Amino acid sequence: EPEVTQTPSHQVTQMGQEVILRCVPISNHLYFYWYRQILGQKVEFLVSFYNNEISEKSEIFDDQFSVERPDGSNFTLKIRSTKLEDSAMYFCASKMGASGNEQFFGPGTRLTVL
């Protein structure tokens, strides 16, 4: 069964460093998302992406964040200068089409900023 994959599973970084989180969405999906979940809290939307551009972004997704689809399979989230409060689980999700109701989530990357 096709699935969303994410790498790395766990990333530890120093405050102020740049990190890139990688995702490979399901191959025939067209809509991509990044969400984050601070430990013990709800899942929060960061950004959505379609047709090689950002569709929507939340207040969390400030100038320190960027997304890219550098080739036909990868979808990346970059945090330019990490802060302590960026420590969270980051989930990538994808959806097949506009009318689809199910978003498929990857296993997540746990980011720890020291």
Place this chain on the structure above:
Amino acid sequence: GQSLEQPSEVTAVEGAIVQINCTYQTSGFYGLSWYQQHDGGAPTFLSYNGLDGLEETGRFSSFLSRSDSYGYLLLQELQMKDSASYFCAVRPPLTGNTPLVFGKGTRLSVIA
């Protein structure tokens, strides 16, 4: 904006039935989804209600009342493996790429 309310914790006995409620306030609404998340895992889709009424998928059912801005997830014949967090999520008005807005989640503990 959107806000969703659901109980923070529920405990139920193996084999029993449990209902997890969700009320929402949204500036627009397209449908209500339910996701399950085990500790350390990813959210996985359980069900979706776009119209009023009950949707049944095996042991799980979900209900929506648009007029009451209310929905629930019903889990029957509870098993220990159902112990997880359950999130309701609103899909705002339709554009192709609308993100999900999640509630804070209900932690279900199934006990023997």
